[in-house]
Each structure stands twice: as structure tokens, then as C-alpha cells.
Amino acid sequence: MRATKYALVLFVFAAALPALAQVPYQRVVNSDSEPANWLSYGGNYYGQRFSGLKQLTPQNVSGLKMAWAYQPVRPAGNVETSPVVVDGIMYVTEPPSTVTALDAHTGAKLWTWSPILKNVVAIGLFQTNRGVAVLDNRVYVATIDAHLVALDAKTGAVIWNTVVADNKMGYAITGPPLAIDGKVMIGTGGSEAAVRGLLDCFDAKTGKRLWRIWTVPAPGEPEAATWGGSTPAGGTTWNAAAYDPKLNLVYWGTGNPAPDWNGDERQGSNLYTCALLAIDPDAGKVKWYFQFSPHETHDWDASEPPILFDGVVKGQPRKLLGFANRNAFYYVLDRETGAFVAGMPYAKQTWAKGLDEKGQPIVLPDTGPSPEGNLVFPSITGAINWTSNSYSPLTKLFYVDAREMGSYFVKGTNTHWEMGKFPIGAGGERALSGDDAYGAIRALEATSGKMKWEFRLHSPSWVGTLATAGGLVFSGSDEGNFFALDAVTGKPLWDVYLGSSIRSNPVTFSVDGKQYVFVTAGTTYFVFGLP
Amino acid sequence: MKAIRPLCVAALGFFACVPAALSQIPRDPTPVVSKTSPADIANGKILYEATCSRCHGLDAGGSDGPSLQGAPERLGDEAMGGIIRGGIPGTGMNGFGSLSADETGQVIGYLRTLGHTADAEIAKGDPAKGKTAYESSGCAGCHIISGEGGGAGPELTRVGAMRGPSYLRTTLLTPGAILPKEGGAMERGRFTQFLFVHVVTKDGRSVNGTRVYEDSFTIELKDAAGRFHSFKKLELQKLEKLPGKSVMPSFKDTLSATQLDDLVAYLSSLKGAQ
Known part of the structure; x- marks a missing residue:
């Protein structure tokens, strides 16, 4: 009897799972046609974080209950993962660089893989991981010591493991790879260690490097003229990207120049830092760039995940790109040409009078760091940081988690720096926090940035947004509230207290015809559904 | 709960x-x-x-x-x-x-040099007489020192290590005039501590208290008797944050200048054991 029962359990388990999660490139391209799955970091290549699932609605969302929870054995860092869900299997990451496959029905662990990490160098960043890419029968993850690894999706076995860059120099990776047709791209962090920013592309099958783009020039190259004679450094590519399969362009943001808060020795615009790069992935060349914050001294990386959408501007249908920048401005660009279309602040900012007709900031005097500390909005951590926004093609709204917070920016006196070391005495911030700061979920008209509604948060959050066809927007708070808002009005419809800070982008998926919502809080991974 | x-x-x-x-x-x-x-x-x-x-x-x-x-x-x-x-x-x-x-x-x-409300004033009173003033003024009804007293207000066992004499004097005379900003080791930003809050529920119940906790959906207060009250913000008709007010009474009219100096000296001497 016992053996029979065991066999039955095995049979049921096997029946509940697909034979093998096969995700050919075309499946990711057409991911909007199968909303049960969440096939890439941003939900689709456009990075919209919009789900076509409609089961959860403003009318029934208040009935959400916890379906399951998963807790890593001993996570060594902040949990900031955003999962990929394929045919009933959820691929999550755990800090610093572990990948785990979970049964999306139950939360049961199917396999887990961890790299062997020794003497990791992580300067100016948390040792965490934000997610994987899935292509064909492989799961791709980048590690904190700057490797890119291909794992077998069924077992977690290593297919290949390639060094992207030298971790001892300060290169470290927390962001998700981007997997497109036969290629896997990955950026790195390390601007605070003054590394030279790069973006690498590898052959998905073999792990062979196909190309590298340096985001800042070597001394003597033409762009070096924008660095005032100093050695260009920084401009790292540490967060998620977006991809337009038809235009065959990858959109990737770059971080701050180094050293950070004292730009005296790097006079000029410091190309291509704090910029968005549009890259032809076949040629490995930058087709166009748009620099948001020339000669940046506030640590306002342009690393936020871009969102691609099609909209109508002045009566003309346009291929657009929305970008809520850490510098507190929302930008709309033509994603074919990089031309500036519109832009305006989405959070308090005191450093620019506005944007000119080309989208360049009209910088106000005396808004840089000073030896005594200069109060400027937004703070170092920015009006948004690494979290992802969402866009609903139904409401045509862009949902952003805005951080209303200022800092006293301090200019350090020491401009000397060494690659791979945090520049001692370069400056930093004294942040206005607590009751002087707050957060908000804001709905912006995607083609202009005009605010349609906001939902105030007690403090600035580190949680992205998720929009659904059912008419909901999900997000969370730093105190640990996970909640759903009406996508049209911003009215709060449901909330639950999860007991610890939420630091992830929520996602939604469906198994056995039932819609679920995922988020993490503290070190626990939660899934909610209707009973 | x-x-x-x-x-x-x-x-x-x-x-x-x-x-x-x-x-x-x-x-x-x-x-x-x-x-x-x-x-x-x-x-x-x-x-x-x-x-x-x-x-x-x-x-x-x-x-x-x-x-x-x-x-x-x-x-x-x-x-x-x-x-x-x-x-x-x-x-x-x-x-x-x-x-x-x-x-x-x-x-x-x-x-250890950061974030104190330390100030230039040096306590000049007599701590022993200040202890008497503490006991006769009813302070122990709301504050615990070394395990003795009531828990409606904050514990004072180590208040002398955290607060300077000038801050203590101001608080005794005009409670709520200066509110410290602190974050516990496991908490995040510096929220204003001991913030006085007045709420009115939709059914007309009015509660005053010190903020213990707040998030985007709830707020928890502690009233003058030390009772905790829990509210959902959406169920309130009024939520007023009133810096400057306090559930603690002023001792401006009940203590002489000398007694005040003594009490400040006593509180300043409380450096407490861990």
C-alpha cells in the first residue's frame, strides 16, 4: 500500500509539471499572447510589467489570501528577486547569487544552484541578485563575482560559466541578463569602485563572448574630450534592459561617472555616463545615445529599466520609450531615433529649471555637492532607484514608485581615486529621512508624464509596480504593506502587512487556470491567490 | 495585539x-x-x-x-x-x-559621537535632591528607571547617555517642543519619535496619543495611560500630527527653578548599565 501511495504521489507530481520548460526566442517575443507565464524579467521584451490576466479585478481583489510561501535556508543579503515563471515552474534568485526553481503550484523546491564565492569585492552595492533570463532550455544568471552562468532549466546543472569581468577590480553583478535570439547580454556594477563601464554579449549556446561595448572611452579616444583630461571611469550597466525585436535594438541605461560627488577633475559631459544606449545586438554597436544628466555629481544613475510602448503624439502614432529617471524627471523618447519627445518632473526636484527642447536639463546654479552639504532633491538614492515601473496599454498610464526625499550633498576634498577601491573622502550625503521623506505610487500619462493620480506612501519605497488587464496596480511599502490599487483611479483596494520591508518587483502568473501574485518581504517569498 | x-x-x-x-x-x-x-x-x-x-x-x-x-x-x-x-x-x-x-x-x-541631543549646558543641580523631586512629582507613574515605575512613557534608565541637560530641561518645561529623530538598529530612516497624534474614527471616537508605529495603511498610538490603540487609516475621519504637543504634562508651574536644576542633574546622571 505504502509503495502504491508513493507512486501515486509521484504520478500526481509529475502530471502537475510539464516535461521540460522550453522557451524558444519566438515564445518570449510573443509573451503577451500567453499571460499565464511571466517569461522575462520585465514580463515582456518591452519591459512593461503588464499582465493580460483578468481574473483578479477591483471587485474581487480584497479576497486575496496567501497561497504559499518560500524561505531560503540562509539568504546572505537583501532579497530583491523578480521571478520568471514558465509552465508552472518559477525561477527565483536568492542573495547573493543563488538560483532556485520552485513548483509554482506549491512553492516546493525543485532544484537550487549556488556559485562558489570567495573574497567577493562589492563596493557601493548590496550583494544581491534581481533575477534570471530563460531561453530555450536554459536559465541564465549573473553572479556577484561577475560571472555569467548558463544552467540547465530541468536540473540546475551548469552548462557553461564565463567570467564577464574581474571582480577584484570592483566589477560585480546584481542585475538580470537579457536573452534574445541566440545571444545573452549582461552589464555590471562597480562605478563606486571606479571601474570602466562595459556591456558584454555572449553566444547563448557556448558562452563565447561575441562583443563588448565600453560605456566610457579609453584615454585618447574622441569621447575622452568630455572628461577634462581625467581617466574616464564609471558608467556601469547594472540594471535591467528592454528590447524591441522589430527594430532589433536593445536599450540599456548607464550609471554615474567616477569619482562621484566631486567632478572637478572630469570637466565635461562625461560620455556615456548617466545615459541610455540603443544598441544593435548583431553589430555590437551603439546606434544612438541619450544622456539625461551630463557631468553628474549626485549619483543619479540612469540605470532604471526603460519601458517601450507605442503611443500617439500630436496625432501621429509613434514608437516610444518611457524612462522615469533617478534625477526625478520622466522622459519620453522616440525609440527609433533617440529624439526627445516630452519630459517633466514626476517627483520633487530642486536642481533644474526644467528640460530644454532637446530634453537636456537647464541646471540651476549652486545645486551640486558642497563641502558643508547642499540640500538638493532628490536624494542620492534618487526619485526612483533600481525598481521597475509598469505600463498598461489599456489605461495608457505609466506607474512609478516615486521617492520624495532630499539630501545634503557633501563634496569631498579628495579627488584621488584608484580603480577597485572606494574613493575615501570623495563625499556623500546626509539624507532627509523619516517624517521629512515619503513615497507615492504615481500614474503618469505615458506620452507626456502628466500625473493622473497618486497614492501616498508613509516612506520612500523600494518596490516596483505591476499592472494587470484586470484593472489593478500592485506594489508594496518599505514598512511591509503589499497592496493593490485601482489602475484607473489609484484607490486602494486590498492590503496585507508582511512584517518586513518589501524590496522586489511584484509579478503575476497563472497555474491551473488560477491567477496568483508574487512578491517578497524580508527574506520570504509570498504568493497570493483567491481561495 | x-x-x-x-x-x-x-x-x-x-x-x-x-x-x-x-x-x-x-x-x-x-x-x-x-x-x-x-x-x-x-x-x-x-x-x-x-x-x-x-x-x-x-x-x-x-x-x-x-x-x-x-x-x-x-x-x-x-x-x-x-x-x-x-x-x-x-x-x-x-x-x-x-x-x-x-x-x-x-x-x-x-x-557614539553622532546623533545625541548633547549640548553645551552642564547639569548644575544636585542629583540626589533631583531624585527626590522625581519621586514627589509623579514621574515614576509613567517612566521606568532600572526596572521601577510605569511604562506609559519612555524608559529613562539611560536617558543621561542619550540626552543633554538642555534638552531634558526643555522637555520638562514644554514637552513635545523638541522631538528627537531616531531609528532603531533594525529600522530604516529617522522618524520623529514621540510624535503627538490626534485621531477621530468614522464613528466619532477621539483618541490622543504618542505615535508608536505608522505605515501607509495603519497607525498605532499609545495614550497617556499607556494603552495601545490600533487604527486603519482609511477608517479614520481625522488624523492630525501635532508636533509641539505631548501626552506628558509640563512641570513649568509645579517645580521651582532649583528643583528643575536638581531634576535635570538627576536625569543627566542616569547612564544605566546595558
Whole structure:
């Protein structure tokens, strides 16, 4: 009897799972046609974080209950993962660089893989991981010591493991790879260690490097003229990207120049830092760039995940790109040409009078760091940081988690720096926090940035947004509230207290015809559904 | 139960994390002791700014990471040293095992200089007479010192280590005039402490109290009798935050100038054991 029962359990388990999660490139391209799955970091290549699932609605969302929870054995860092869900299997990451496959029905662990990490160098960043890419029968993850690894999706076995860059120099990776047709791209962090920013592309099958783009020039190259004679450094590519399969362009943001808060020795615009790069992935060349914050001294990386959408501007249908920048401005660009279309602040900012007709900031005097500390909005951590926004093609709204917070920016006196070391005495911030700061979920008209509604948060959050066809927007708070808002009005419809800070982008998926919502809080991974 | 939830969470977080942090083995096994000479503090500042300020802010007031102001006073040198060198698993706090015990002590010594409401005034009264004034004024009805007294107000066992005489005097005369901003070691930004809040529920119930906890959906207050009250913000018709007001009475008209000096001297002497 016992053996029979065991066999039955095995049979049921096997029946509940697909034979093998096969995700050919075309499946990711057409991911909007199968909303049960969440096939890439941003939900689709456009990075919209919009789900076509409609089961959860403003009318029934208040009935959400916890379906399951998963807790890593001993996570060594902040949990900031955003999962990929394929045919009933959820691929999550755990800090610093572990990948785990979970049964999306139950939360049961199917396999887990961890790299062997020794003497990791992580300067100016948390040792965490934000997610994987899935292509064909492989799961791709980048590690904190700057490797890119291909794992077998069924077992977690290593297919290949390639060094992207030298971790001892300060290169470290927390962001998700981007997997497109036969290629896997990955950026790195390390601007605070003054590394030279790069973006690498590898052959998905073999792990062979196909190309590298340096985001800042070597001394003597033409762009070096924008660095005032100093050695260009920084401009790292540490967060998620977006991809337009038809235009065959990858959109990737770059971080701050180094050293950070004292730009005296790097006079000029410091190309291509704090910029968005549009890259032809076949040629490995930058087709166009748009620099948001020339000669940046506030640590306002342009690393936020871009969102691609099609909209109508002045009566003309346009291929657009929305970008809520850490510098507190929302930008709309033509994603074919990089031309500036519109832009305006989405959070308090005191450093620019506005944007000119080309989208360049009209910088106000005396808004840089000073030896005594200069109060400027937004703070170092920015009006948004690494979290992802969402866009609903139904409401045509862009949902952003805005951080209303200022800092006293301090200019350090020491401009000397060494690659791979945090520049001692370069400056930093004294942040206005607590009751002087707050957060908000804001709905912006995607083609202009005009605010349609906001939902105030007690403090600035580190949680992205998720929009659904059912008419909901999900997000969370730093105190640990996970909640759903009406996508049209911003009215709060449901909330639950999860007991610890939420630091992830929520996602939604469906198994056995039932819609679920995922988020993490503290070190626990939660899934909610209707009973 | 709901009202005391955040306190439980904070306590659980603390106990769950610290032993794990201490189980990491720093390269230098010497016990960590605060080093507080001017040279130590100066070096502690350099080490802090190079190692810690990116997450905790230049003034340790919090940024990506929590405020560290007051953390050494709450946790003690050994636990602070364990966290600095071993990290806190499950959080963004990496271990800095490369710091020696002396260097870690210098960082803690520097942190001990930050975030106090210390001031130029030196307590001039008689602490022994101040103790009498404390007892005769009913302070123990609401405050605990070394295990004795009531818990409606904050514990004062170590108030002399955290607050300067001028701050204590102002608070006795006009409670709520200066509200400290602090974050516990496991909390994030510096929220105003002891904020007076007035709420009216939709069914007309009115409650005044000190804010204990607040998030985007709920607020928890502690009234003058020490009772906790839990509210959902959406169910309130009024929520007023009133800095300057306090559930504590003023002692302006009940204490003489001399008694006030004595009471300030007594409170300043309370440096408490860990």
C-alpha cells in the first residue's frame, strides 16, 4: 500500500509539471499572447510589467489570501528577486547569487544552484541578485563575482560559466541578463569602485563572448574630450534592459561617472555616463545615445529599466520609450531615433529649471555637492532607484514608485581615486529621512508624464509596480504593506502587512487556470491567490 | 495585539539576526571595545566614511541602510563589533572582516559621537535632591528607571547617555517642543519619535496619543495611560500630527527653578548599565 501511495504521489507530481520548460526566442517575443507565464524579467521584451490576466479585478481583489510561501535556508543579503515563471515552474534568485526553481503550484523546491564565492569585492552595492533570463532550455544568471552562468532549466546543472569581468577590480553583478535570439547580454556594477563601464554579449549556446561595448572611452579616444583630461571611469550597466525585436535594438541605461560627488577633475559631459544606449545586438554597436544628466555629481544613475510602448503624439502614432529617471524627471523618447519627445518632473526636484527642447536639463546654479552639504532633491538614492515601473496599454498610464526625499550633498576634498577601491573622502550625503521623506505610487500619462493620480506612501519605497488587464496596480511599502490599487483611479483596494520591508518587483502568473501574485518581504517569498 | 506587532517584529529581527552575525568569524578575534580618544574618533570617521557611509549616510542618519545613530548605545560594543565584522545574513549588511578589532572600535567610537541631543549646558543641580523631586512629582507613574515605575512613557534608565541637560530641561518645561529623530538598529530612516497624534474614527471616537508605529495603511498610538490603540487609516475621519504637543504634562508651574536644576542633574546622571 505504502509503495502504491508513493507512486501515486509521484504520478500526481509529475502530471502537475510539464516535461521540460522550453522557451524558444519566438515564445518570449510573443509573451503577451500567453499571460499565464511571466517569461522575462520585465514580463515582456518591452519591459512593461503588464499582465493580460483578468481574473483578479477591483471587485474581487480584497479576497486575496496567501497561497504559499518560500524561505531560503540562509539568504546572505537583501532579497530583491523578480521571478520568471514558465509552465508552472518559477525561477527565483536568492542573495547573493543563488538560483532556485520552485513548483509554482506549491512553492516546493525543485532544484537550487549556488556559485562558489570567495573574497567577493562589492563596493557601493548590496550583494544581491534581481533575477534570471530563460531561453530555450536554459536559465541564465549573473553572479556577484561577475560571472555569467548558463544552467540547465530541468536540473540546475551548469552548462557553461564565463567570467564577464574581474571582480577584484570592483566589477560585480546584481542585475538580470537579457536573452534574445541566440545571444545573452549582461552589464555590471562597480562605478563606486571606479571601474570602466562595459556591456558584454555572449553566444547563448557556448558562452563565447561575441562583443563588448565600453560605456566610457579609453584615454585618447574622441569621447575622452568630455572628461577634462581625467581617466574616464564609471558608467556601469547594472540594471535591467528592454528590447524591441522589430527594430532589433536593445536599450540599456548607464550609471554615474567616477569619482562621484566631486567632478572637478572630469570637466565635461562625461560620455556615456548617466545615459541610455540603443544598441544593435548583431553589430555590437551603439546606434544612438541619450544622456539625461551630463557631468553628474549626485549619483543619479540612469540605470532604471526603460519601458517601450507605442503611443500617439500630436496625432501621429509613434514608437516610444518611457524612462522615469533617478534625477526625478520622466522622459519620453522616440525609440527609433533617440529624439526627445516630452519630459517633466514626476517627483520633487530642486536642481533644474526644467528640460530644454532637446530634453537636456537647464541646471540651476549652486545645486551640486558642497563641502558643508547642499540640500538638493532628490536624494542620492534618487526619485526612483533600481525598481521597475509598469505600463498598461489599456489605461495608457505609466506607474512609478516615486521617492520624495532630499539630501545634503557633501563634496569631498579628495579627488584621488584608484580603480577597485572606494574613493575615501570623495563625499556623500546626509539624507532627509523619516517624517521629512515619503513615497507615492504615481500614474503618469505615458506620452507626456502628466500625473493622473497618486497614492501616498508613509516612506520612500523600494518596490516596483505591476499592472494587470484586470484593472489593478500592485506594489508594496518599505514598512511591509503589499497592496493593490485601482489602475484607473489609484484607490486602494486590498492590503496585507508582511512584517518586513518589501524590496522586489511584484509579478503575476497563472497555474491551473488560477491567477496568483508574487512578491517578497524580508527574506520570504509570498504568493497570493483567491481561495 | 496588532498595536504591539511592530515592536515584536523589531525584537524578533534583532534576536534572529545578531547570533547569526556573531557566528561569522572575523579575521581578528580580539574583542571589540569602543575607542574614543580624539585620534581614534578621527580615524573612525575616515573608516566610517569610506566603508559605511554609502549605505548609512555621512551622518549615520540612514540612507539605503538604516540609521546607526544611537545603535552603539542600544546594542553595546560586542554586538556592534559582531555586526560590523560579520554582517547580518538576510539583509544588505555585508561583513567587513578585513577591519581589525581596533579599527572596528574606532568606527564604533565615532558612531557614539553622532546623533545625541548633547549640548553645551552642564547639569548644575544636585542629583540626589533631583531624585527626590522625581519621586514627589509623579514621574515614576509613567517612566521606568532600572526596572521601577510605569511604562506609559519612555524608559529613562539611560536617558543621561542619550540626552543633554538642555534638552531634558526643555522637555520638562514644554514637552513635545523638541522631538528627537531616531531609528532603531533594525529600522530604516529617522522618524520623529514621540510624535503627538490626534485621531477621530468614522464613528466619532477621539483618541490622543504618542505615535508608536505608522505605515501607509495603519497607525498605532499609545495614550497617556499607556494603552495601545490600533487604527486603519482609511477608517479614520481625522488624523492630525501635532508636533509641539505631548501626552506628558509640563512641570513649568509645579517645580521651582532649583528643583528643575536638581531634576535635570538627576536625569543627566542616569547612564544605566546595558
